[in-house]
Structures are given as C-alpha cells and as structure tokens.
Amino acid sequence: MSFSYPILPGGHLLAIEGLEAPHIAALLDLAESYALLNRQGKTQRDLLRGRTLINLFFEDSTRTRTSFEIAGKRLGADVINMSVSNSSVNKGETLLDTASTLNAMNTDLLVVRHGQSGAPALLAQKVSAAVINAGDGTHEHPTQALLDALTIRRHKGDLRNLVVAICGDISHSRVARSNIHLLSAMGAEVRLVAPPTLLPAEVGRLGVSVFHDMRKGLAGADVVMMLRLQRERMAAGGLVPSAREFFRFYGLDAEKLSFAKPDSIVMHPGPMNRGIEIDSAIADHPTRSVIGEQVEMGVALRMAVLDVLARGLRRNG
Amino acid sequence: MIPAPLLIHNARLIDPASGLDSLGALLIENGRIASLTGGAADGAERLDAGGQCLAPGLIDMRAALGEPGAEHRETIASAALAAAAGGITTICALPDTQPVLDDPALVEFIARRGEATGSLTILPYAAATRGLKGMELSEFGLLREAGAVAFTDGAHAIASARTMRLALSYARAFGTFIVQHPEEPSLAHGAATEGELATRLGLPGIPMAAEAMMVARDIALARLSGGHVHFSRVSTAAALELIRAAKAEGLAVTCDTAPPYFDLNENAITGYRSYAKLSPPLRPEEERRAVVAGLTDGTIDTIVSDHQPRDADDKRLPFAQAEAGGAGLATLLAVTLARVHAGDIALLPALAMLTCRPAALLGIAAGRLAVGAPADLMLFDLDRAWQVKDGQLPGKAQNSPFDGRALEGRVSATFKAGRKVFSA
Numbered sequence: 001m002s003f004s005y006p007i008l009p010g011g012h013l014l015a016i017e018g019l020e021a022p023h024i025a026a027l028l029d030l031a032e033s034y035a036l037l038n039r040q041g042k043t044q045r046d047l048l049r050g051r052t053l054i055n056l057f058f059e060d061s062t063r064t065r066t067s068f069e070i071a072g073k074r075l076g077a078d079v080i081n082m083s084v085s086n087s088s089v090n091k092g093e094t095l096l097d098t099a100s101t102l103n104a105m106n107t108d109l110l111v112v113r114h115g116q117s118g119a120p121a122l123l124a125q126k127v128s129a130a131v132i133n134a135g136d137g138t139h140e141h142p143t144q145a146l147l148d149a150l151t152i153r154r155h156k157g158d159l160r161n162l163v164v165a166i167c168g169d170i171s172h173s174r175v176a177r178s179n180i181h182l183l184s185a186m187g188a189e190v191r192l193v194a195p196p197t198l199l200p201a202e203v204g205r206l207g208v209s210v211f212h213d214m215r216k217g218l219a220g221a222d223v224v225m226m227l228r229l230q231r232e233r234m235a236a237g238g239l240v241p242s243a244r245e246f247f248r249f250y251g252l253d254a255e256k257l258s259f260a261k262p263d264s265i266v267m268h269p270g271p272m273n274r275g276i277e278i279d280s281a282i283a284d285h286p287t288r289s290v291i292g293e294q295v296e297m298g299v300a301l302r303m304a305v306l307d308v309l310a311r312g313l314r315r316n317g
Numbered sequence: 318m319i320p321a322p323l324l325i326h327n328a329r330l331i332d333p334a335s336g337l338d339s340l341g342a343l344l345i346e347n348g349r350i351a352s353l354t355g356g357a358a359d360g361a362e363r364l365d366a367g368g369q370c371l372a373p374g375l376i377d378m379r380a381a382l383g384e385p386g387a388e389h390r391e392t393i394a395s396a397a398l399a400a401a402a403g404g405i406t407t408i409c410a411l412p413d414t415q416p417v418l419d420d421p422a423l424v425e426f427i428a429r430r431g432e433a434t435g436s437l438t439i440l441p442y443a444a445a446t447r448g449l450k451g452m453e454l455s456e457f458g459l460l461r462e463a464g465a466v467a468f469t470d471g472a473h474a475i476a477s478a479r480t481m482r483l484a485l486s487y488a489r490a491f492g493t494f495i496v497q498h499p500e501e502p503s504l505a506h507g508a509a510t511e512g513e514l515a516t517r518l519g520l521p522g523i524p525m526a527a528e529a530m531m532v533a534r535d536i537a538l539a540r541l542s543g544g545h546v547h548f549s550r551v552s553t554a555a556a557l558e559l560i561r562a563a564k565a566e567g568l569a570v571t572c573d574t575a576p577p578y579f580d581l582n583e584n585a586i587t588g589y590r591s592y593a594k595l596s597p598p599l600r601p602e603e604e605r606r607a608v609v610a611g612l613t614d615g616t617i618d619t620i621v622s623d624h625q626p627r628d629a630d631d632k633r634l635p636f637a638q639a640e641a642g643g644a645g646l647a648t649l650l651a652v653t654l655a656r657v658h659a660g661d662i663a664l665l666p667a668l669a670m671l672t673c674r675p676a677a678l679l680g681i682a683a684g685r686l687a688v689g690a691p692a693d694l695m696l697f698d699l700d701r702a703w704q705v706k707d708g709q710l711p712g713k714a715q716n717s718p719f720d721g722r723a724l725e726g727r728v729s730a731t732f733k734a735g736r737k738v739f740s741a
Contacts, residue, residue: 017517096633116635117519118589137637139519177519200516201524 006030006304011312012124012131013305015140016181024149024185027304031150034307035300038074048077048310053109054102055081057134061113063270063295064134064144068111071302075310077109095119099126108313109306112136130309138172138200144269145178147301149186151294152223155265160187165217165260167193168227168250168277171200171239175269176227180206193217195250197239214249214256221260225267226252229277243276253279257288265290320736321362322346326355328366328696332373332686333669334676343371345692348734353686366696369729372668373684374406374693376675377649378573379496379549379621381471381642382408382439383713384430385423386415391626391713393427397434399646399712401739404695404728405622407683408437412444413471419444419455421463428464436731436738438693440466440679445484445495449473454484461491466679467547469496472596474531476502481535485544494545494569494678497535499556500597501527508637510598514583520637523598529555536563536570545569547678550623552578552597554607561616571678572616573670575623576652577643577718579608585718591632591639592707593718595623598641609661612670619675622649626714644714648705650697652719654726664699692735701727 006026009018016024037044053072055065065081072079095114102110103126110129112120117137124131135141149159156162164183170176170192180203183190190208192199204210211217218224229246240246252266266282266289274280283289326342330353337353344352344361377400383391400408410427412418418427424441431439443465447453457468468488475481475497484495504527509515511522532548536559539546551557551572563570577585577595582602585593593599611617625642632639650671657667676684683693705719731739 094630094633095635114635116637118637119635121589122633122635137519137635138521174519177517201511201522202513203516205513206516 005311006308008308008312011309013142013309014121014124014131014133016142016145016178016185017140019185021185021187024146024182027146027308028150028153030307031146031297031301031304034303035150035297038296038300043074045074045076047307048072048075051077051108051310052106053077053079053111053306054107055079055111056098056102056113057082058084058114058119059135061134064113067295067298068134068302071299071306072109074299075303075306077306095122096126099123103128109309130313132305132309135174137174138177139174140178141174142178143298143302143305144175145182146305147294147298148179148225148267148269149182150297150301151267151290152265154293154297155290156222159183162188162222163191163220164188164223164225165191165193165221166225166227167214167217167252169198169229170194170203170227171198172230173227179225180208184208191217191221193250195240215259218256218259222264223267224252224257224260224264226278228269228271229273231273247276251275251277251279252282254281257282264288267291267294269294321360322351323362323364323735324355325364325366325371325696327368328371329368330686331370331665331668333665334673334685335687336665337686338665340368343686343694345732345735348692348736350686350688350690350692352688369696369698371694371696373672373686374695374731374733375404375650375671376407376679376681376684377405377622377624377646378409378619378675378679379411379575380408380624380646381411381413381626383626384414384427387626390628390631393430393439394434395713396624396626396646397437399710399714401436401731402711402728403647404650404697404731405646406437406693406695406731406733407440407681409440409442409466409679411471412442412469413449413473417444417449418442419447419449421456421459424460424463424465435736436733438683440464440681442467442469442471442496444468445470445475446480451476451480454480454487457487457491457493461493467493467496469549470498472498474498474500474502478534478538482538482542485538485542485546489542489544494547496547496549497531499528499531499535499548499551501531508594508598509586510583510600512583512601514586518586518589518636525553525555525600525604528553528597529559532556532559536560536568539563539568539570543569545571548572549621550575550578550597551611551617552600552608553604557607557611557616564616571618573619573621574608574611574617575621575645576649579605579612580652580655581605581718586636589636591634591636592643592716592720594636594639594641595643595718596641609656612656612667613662615666617670618678620649620653620670622646624714627716632716642716643718644710644712644716646712647710648717648719648724650728651703651724651726654699655724658725692732694732695728696730697726697728699726701725703727
C-alpha cells in the first residue's frame with residue numbers, strides 16, 4: 001500500500017484538537033482504502049480477531065453505535081453494546097467503577113458516548129483499553145469530523161483552501177467543535193453561521209469567521225454543513241424563539257443554498273429535523289446532498305480508527 | 318493548669334498593625350502577650366526562634382469545616398489540625414452546613430466545638446436567611462447573642478434585591494455586616510469562566526459579568542441602606558474597580574479574595590482537572606493580575622482560605638458534574654507569601670490581610686502583637702521551600718487546587734493562647 005500507517009498520540013482518540021495535519025491525512029488515507037474494500041464487499045475479519053470492542057453509550061444513539069458495531073464486526077472483533085438504560089450506571093455506579101469493571105473484563109477497545117464533556121478523557125486515565133470518544137457533552141465528536149473530512153475529500157479532493165460553512169446550533173455542538181479543529185488544521189476556511197445565542201463565547205478565537213446572516217455566510221462556500229437543532233433549545237430554552245423563525249433565517253432551503261457555489265455539497269451529521277434546520281428538498285437532493293455518503297464513510301473511517309488503535313495495543317491477543 | 322511564662326527570643330517580630338518588624342523577644346504570660354521588649358520573669362521557659370518570623374496567628378474569614386453534616390469530608394478536629402499547621406488560629410466558619418446554621422443553639426454549638434479543639438477559635442457565621450433560601454431574614458439579634466460573627470448565605474448569593482436590602486438595613490441595628498457571594502445566580506449555571514477555554518473544552522460557562530453586576534447591585538443597596546456589605550472571593554477586574562470606587566465614595570463596602578484567584582488562572586482546569594474547579598471559577602490571566610493589583614493597592618481587605626473540603630467521590634467525576642471547591646487551610650500563608658517573594662506586595666501589608674485587617678472587620682482582639690492581646694502566634698520560616706502534595710496535607714481534605722505547586726515559606730510553630738499547638 002502507498003501510505004504509511006497512521007498513529008494516534010496517546011493510544012486513544014479523544015479529540016481532534018491536538019492532532020496534526022499529517023496524522024489526520026494518514027488516517028483519512030487508511031479510511032479511503034477501507035471505503036474501497038467495503039464497496040468491493042471484501043472484509044478483513046482477521047485483523048481484530050480475539051479483540052473485544054465495547055460500545056459504552058450513556059446517551060441514546062442509533063447511527064454512531066451501529067456504525068462502530070459494523071466497523072468492529074467487519075474487522076473481526078467481538079462487539080458488545082452497553083447502553084445506559086440496562087447498565088448499572090443508573091443504579092448509582094460511578095463512571096470510574098464502570099472503568100474498573102471494564103478493566104477486569106480485558107476490554108481492548110472502548111467506544112464511549114457520554115453527556116458530559118471530558119468523560120471519555122477521565123475514563124481513558126483509568127482503563128487499559130484504547131478509548132474512542134464517540135461524542136462527549138458539548139466537547140468533541142472526533143470520528144464524525146473525520147468521516148465528514150473523508151466525505152468532503154472524495155468530492156473536492158484536497159481540503160486546503162475550501163470554504164466550509166458550519167450552520168446552526170454551534171454552541172451545543174460537539175460535531176462543530178471537532179470540525180472546526182479538523183478543517184482548520186487541514187487548511188480549510190471555516191465559517192460559522194448562527195444567531196449569537198447559538199454561538200459559544202469567543203469562538204472567533206478558534207480561527208473561524210462568524211456570520212449571523214446565512215446568505216452572506218454561504219456566499220461562495222464549497223461545503224455547507226448543517227447541524228441538528230435540539231428542540232429543547234427553543235421556546236423554554238429561550239435561545240431561539242420558535243422553529244418557524246429559525247427555519248426562516250437559518251434553515252437551509254434552495255434559495256439560501258443558491259448563494260453557495262453551484263457545485264457545493266450539503267452535509268448533516270444526522271438525525272435531521274426536516275423543516276427546522278433543513279428543507280427536505282435539499283436533504284434529499286440527488287447531487288448536492290451527501291448525507292447518505294457520510295453514513296457510508298462513517299463505517300470506513302471507524303474501521304481505520306479501530307485498526308490504528310488496535311495495532312497500538314500492548315496486549316496482543 | 319496555667320503554663321509557665323514563655324519567652325520567644327531571637328525572633329523577627331512582625332506586627333502588621335503597628336508596622337513593627339525587628340529582631341527581638343516576646344513574652345507570653347497567662348495566655349496573653351506580656352511584653353514585646355524582653356524582660357522575662359524568673360522561671361520563664363525560653364525558646365530561641367533562630368531568627369524566624371513571629372507574627373500574629375492568622376485569621377481566616379472564610380472556611381467550611383464539614384460540621385455538621387459533612388464529617389466524611391472534614392471535621393472540626395481535622396480542620397483544626399490543618400489550620401494549626403497553616404498558622405491559622407481563628408476561623409470564620411460558613412453556615413452552609415446540614416442543618417444550616419440559622420438557629421442560635423447551633424451557632425453556640427459550633428463555637429464550643431472550636432473551643433474544644435484547644436487550638437482554634439471558631440467564629441461562626443450565621444445564615445442571613447432561614448435555610449439559606451434567600452427569602453426570610455434569620456434572627457440576627459438572637460444569633461449575634463449566641464456568637465454569630467456576621468451573616469451570609471455562604472455559597473448562595475442573596476439573589477433578591479429586596480431581601481438583600483432588608484438584610485443590610487437590619488444588620489445595622491446589631492453592628493454587623495452581610496457577606497455576599499458575588500455572583501448573579503441566573504447566569505451562574507456553569508462549570509468554568511465563559512470564554513475561549515470553556516468553548517474549547519465544551520464546558521458551560523459563567524460570564525465574568527455575573528460577578529460585577531452583583532457587586533454593582535449590592536453597592537447600590539449599601540448606599541441605599543447604609544449597611545455594610547462584604548464581597549467574598551472577588552476575582553475579576555471589573556468587580557474590583559466597582560469596589561475601589563465605592564470605597565472612595567466612603568460606602569461601607571469591603572471585600573476579600575482567596576489564594577487561587579491571585580496564584581492560578583483558568584488554564585489550571587486544562588485536561589478537565591476537577592481539583593481546580595472552584596466557585597467562582599478560575600479566571601483568565603489578566604483577571605488574576607487585577608486581583609494582585611487589588612492586593613497591592615489595598616482595595617482587597619482580607620485574604621481568606623475559602624477552604625472547601627471535598628473527597629474523591631466529589632471530584633473524580635466529569636468536570637461539570639464534579640463539585641467545586643478547594644482545600645485551602647494549609648496553603649493560605651505560603652501562597653500569599655508567593656506574592657511577597659514575587660515582589661508584588663511587601664511582607665507587612667500581605668500579612669495585614671491575614672491578621673489585623675480581618676480582626677478590625679470582625680471586631681476581635683486577636684491579630685496583633687500587642688501587650689495584653691491574646692498570645693495567638695505563628696512562627697514561620699519565610700524562605701523554607703516545600704511542595705504541595707495531594708495525600709500529604711494536614712487534616713482530612715486533600716483537594717488542593719495547588720497540588721504539585723512549589724512554595725516558599727512554612728509555619729514551624731503555632732501558639733494558641735500561649736500554648737504551642739503545632740510544631741513542624
């Protein structure tokens with residue numbers, strides 16, 4: 001193969017912040033090769049044979065958990081799903097008690113989603129497994145940003161100098177933070193489009209430009225990345241007065257998209273709120289929308305991450 | 318049993334109240350300072366201080382002591398050990414306990430528990446409002462008679478302007494003051510100071526303006542009521558500027574800060590270090606510098622330990638879920654001395670904020686080297702180096718935000734009413 005094997009510093013994937021461009025590029029190259037194998041229907045069931053992968057989800061997720069599950073199984077790992085609703089965490093067991101339980105079970109790879117920022121980092125200090133952050137609070141969701149980058153690369157070639165507009169609830173989005181770090185590291189121009197109530201403090205210091213007018217923010221964009229608006233942010237949450245007002249000013253429809261480049265692509269990490277942040281006609285657009293491809297790339301990218309981390313594990317199964 | 322007179326000689330006598338700073342001898346008789354000019358009676362014990370500094374025992378205007386209700390984190394006995402090792406001989410204890418200190422009997426009980434340690438005077442704050450709920454005033458008069466030193470809702474800001482106005486007004490009748498946690502509660506649902514770092518870490522932020530706006534409101538209420546408000550753990554430039562102006566205007570406004578706010582900045586929480594999670598949260602570097610300036614120019618009246626005992630179960634959690642608060646008794650002196658060693662403030666004014674200035678605010682006789690004053694003293698080596706280590710701090714609480722910090726200046730002996738209660 002033409003690429004060198006990538007490394008992930010520390011033996012975990014906890015955040016994009018701190019990863020350097022060569023690490024990211026090497027990981028994307030590896031993921032690209034898995035995408036090809038997947039399309040050819042080939043599998044590599046010996047790579048993670050004898051390895052245990054635990055999906056530890058403290059928050060509901062279908063898409064991400066399934067994606068990791070498929071990725072692990074395609075590489076031959078024994079995959080176990082633990083979700084909070086049927087685990088002892090609800091009975092008052094602390095996160096660190098969970099960690100020692102997992103250690104006792106000789107877990108090799110631990111995929112963690114948690115509602116609290118920093119929870120996977122805390123677990124990583126205490127478990128012997130390689131930890132993959134599958135989304136922590138409003139901090140990061142590194143594999144989502146990586147699969148987004150992989151998808152963009154397949155359509156646009158190099159990420160360098162691309163104009164990427166990230167739109168919607170930036171404040172509560174771990175996807176946005178990971179994408180900001182990744183795209184900036186790879187030399188893309190990142191724009192954020194949101195009302196001020198949905199932007200985190202001093203986000204401009206992350207090297208992005210901020211737009212409150214969506215048409216201006218989308219002008220000349222190569223990539224339009226929409227984010228999910230949690231319904232609880234509206235009305236009682238007070239950050240946005242109503243769904244109809246949000247859609248009018250920050251929902252992606254054909255008219256607003258016309259300000260972006262004619263060959264621009266539209267992305268969404270899912271699950272979508274149709275008619276709130278994105279119009280169905282755009283979400284299902286045959287050429288502009290790459291939302292389905294993001295899901296496909298998610299499996300390939302996660303296979304690459306599991307591959308890299310498993311090679312770094314000390315205990316060889 | 319009355320101990321024999323004790324002459325501490327070859328000591329650098331430091332009394333911030335009078336400006337005394339010279340080598341000499343201090344005589345203790347019957348638990349009080351009998352002489353500052355030597356002249357020991359026959360039969361006095363003699364202690365050669367070896368040129369170390371002898372200063373009044375420290376007066377800490379803010380600490381949580383674990384009792385009643387949180388004895389697994391700290392007890393009055395364990396806090397007294399930590400205090401003695403830190404040169405502290407008087408502590409104002411916070412009323413946010415379980416049950417809340419809003420009843421005269423409880424206030425008396427806590428003060429007596431202090432006496433029982435033999436090494437520590439506890440001056441309990443009483444809750445300003447019943448149950449710390451911010452609604453009805455507690456019985457200021459009866460609580461004062463029972464020994465309450467002043468009134469505060471502790472970690473809770475008194476949110477209602479009307480309640481605060483009444484508290485400030487009513488406190489005047491009993492010659493006391495209100496200690497406010499200066500933070501607008503509706504903006505305080507966060508784990509870190511709002512800004513770039515909190516954004517990067519994905520932590521809910523508390524804007525710094527939450528402090529300044531509460532300070533501004535309460536200064537207006539102090540003006541309106543004629544009452545005395547004391548802001549505790551001031552940590553921002555904007556709040557200090559307001560307090561500076563209020564003092565210039567002649568209002569009864571005072572304030573304190575705690576060592577983390579002049580020694581650490583928000584970067585201490587990087588990596589989700591929950592031991593550096595405090596309330597108010599640590600601030601950016603320019604705010605820390607403003608706090609140092611407030612120490613230097615006298616805007617800040619006193620330095621408090623803000624001792625908040627927490628155990629591992631409180632802290633080994635995802636950052637936003639971990640409890641705020643740091644252990645502070647053992648490091649109060651040395652972290653303050655770090656500003657002296659750095660050249661930001663001279664030794665006497667620094668110690669004044671730990672001795673005579675809190676004594677004056679509280680109206681107590683301790684906190685000075687004066688004939689007839691209680692012989693609450695600490696002997697310390699200004700330059701002795703040591704390192705703060707989790708697990709090796711005196712007392713029960715080990716949750717120091719300064720874990721790993723190298724410091725200079727260490728207490729070698731502490732005296733309470735003339736009796737040695739700690740020696741290194």
